[in-house]
Amino acid sequence: MISIFIVLSIFILFYVNKLTDSLCIQKxxxxxxxxxxxxxxxxxxxxxxxSSYIEILFT
Structure with a gap:
């Protein structure tokens, strides 16, 4: 479970950075x-x- 969460977290961070870059360019x-x-x-x-991982871990 932790490995799946880590992979998804890396993907989320990458995508958020991509969106942040678009925001900086647009604004x-x-x-x-x-x-x-x-x-x-x-x-x-x-x-x-x-915090979401901790919530999943203790639920």
């Missing part, structure tokens, strides 16, 4: 701020994935 966010945007979204997505 014309300067390159100086893009690093903050990516970091914030990646941290929040990681927290969401970890």
């Amino acid at each position: 014309e966010i300067p390159e100086e701020r893009q690093h903050k945007v990516f970091r914030t979204i990646n941290v929040l997505t990681t927290i969401l994935l970890i």
Whole structure:
């Protein structure tokens, strides 16, 4: 189960980063701020994935 979850998590993080890049291009966010945007979204997505794994684990 953990291996499936890890594979799906990697896919989700990759796809979220792809969408974030599209957002930065569409909204014309300067390159100086893009690093903050990516970091914030990646941290929040990681927290969401970890919390969902913990919920699945204890259910």
